Amino acid sequence: MTTHDSRPGSTGGADTPGPLHGGPDDDYTPEQLATISREDLDRLGARYDGVEILHVEPGPEPGSALEKRAVRQVGLMFGLAGLCAFGFVVVYAGAGWFLPDWQWELGSSSFSVLYTPLLGLLMGLAFTLVGVGLVLYTKKLLPHETAVQDKHDGSHFDRVTTGATLVGGLHNSGLARRKLITGTLAFMGGGLGLMLVAPLGGLIKDPNEGDPLGTTEWAEGVRLVRDDGTPVRPGDQEPGSLETVFPAVPEGNRLTDAATMLIRLRPSQQEAAVPRNGQEDFGYGDYVAYSKICTHAGCPVSLYEQETSRILCPCHQSQFDVTQGAKPIFGPATRSLPQLPITVDDEGFFVARGDYIEAVGPTYWNRERI
Known part of the structure; x- marks a missing residue:
């Protein structure tokens, strides 16, 4: 039987071809796992989980013209999505801010005719642009790999290595260095959040203020x-x-x-x-x-x-x-x-x-x- 070094600081044979021996919790203590790098934990967990990589297609080279063009395209989609979301908020709530005397009127030829269509158009465009941006980001900026994996029972080892895999995915996404995308993501997230929360404003503001359901235009002296x-x-x-x-x-x-x-x-x-x-x-x-x-x-x-x-x-x-x-x-x-x-x-x-x-x-x- 082939044995592997399991001392702190070693990879436990994760970089050595061939099957691993024993169970992961039998081979590694939490202290040993804490000393292994994220990349090695990622590979180690993959091997124990029976992951077989069939094909790897790396993303664009960092700093290349291809990457910069893709980043601009994704940033544009996210930025436009944010603008549409903020536009929804302006139309929904801004009518009361900038047009304090405005109210929706049935059959009117004024802003009332465009109010509801504008809300639907801006919300639909916001979510559509979010989807387009995510698709472009996935297809043009992320590495692509094809792999098969056997289901594995959970353990402390699995939790540690899975965490390393998730962090590795974030690292591979390149978000940390693609400032344009992270900025437009924050802008888009703020707009979408306001867009989804804005309709709740009707629940915060008392709709019965002034007793609109209990009053009409009749008043003393009105003919x-x-x-x-x-x-x-x-x-x-x-x-x-x-x-x-x-x-x-x-x-x-x-x-x-x-x-x-x-x-x-x-x-x-x-x-x-x-x-x-x-x-x-x-x-x-x-x-x-x-x-x-x-x-x-x-x-x-x-x-x-x-x-x-x-x-x-x-x-x-x-x-x-x-x-x-x-x-x-x-x-x-x-x-x-x-x-x-x-x-x-x-x-x-x-x-x-x-x-x-x-x-x-x-x-x-x-x-x-x-």
């Missing part, structure tokens, strides 16, 4: 106007009729949460009317105003049957009685339609006395603000 912007006076409607009105503000007829039904009750309806507690003075004469948004699923309610005093939601057939404070009397809706307090201004036009005192729309948004 009730028709879809064409004309104001409404008492007497413009026939008894028993309904008209949809909006707040007299810019784009008022496009504010779906502020759409309101102005109803003129018939004398018999007015006599039978039972307003909700605390809302006895919300109407004006024989006029009442209720939200047009169904409290079940948010559909627009607009079918009014004056003979029965019922307002019907066409989506799921919820029905509300205007003589009982728009209380639901049929269908899945369980909450009354919010009532808008109204009066008239000095010129005799209908105005709101304030906003709705409860959130409009589906019941799950309901939050009392009294």
